[in-house]
Amino acid sequence: MATKQGKKDNRLSDKEAMHLAETTDVSPKQAKDLAEKYGKAKAKKEAKNFKAEG
Structure with a gap:
């Protein structure tokens, strides 16, 4: 299986x-999904917004 070059790995470990x-x-x-969608750096901010909206 080929990997995409230049793409950042935004997956979070279980920890x-x-x-x-x-x-x-x-x-x-949800944390893993948010990290994949927005990146690790923005995942915490998006998670806070995610719960505030819901």
Whole structure:
């Protein structure tokens, strides 16, 4: 399987997802989904917005 060159790896490890989930009150799956969509750097901010909207 070929990999995409130049694309950042925005996947969170299980440990990172659990930490984000605990600090922002989203589920670990939601944390991983947000990181893939917005990138690791913006995942925490987006997780806070995600829970505020819901």
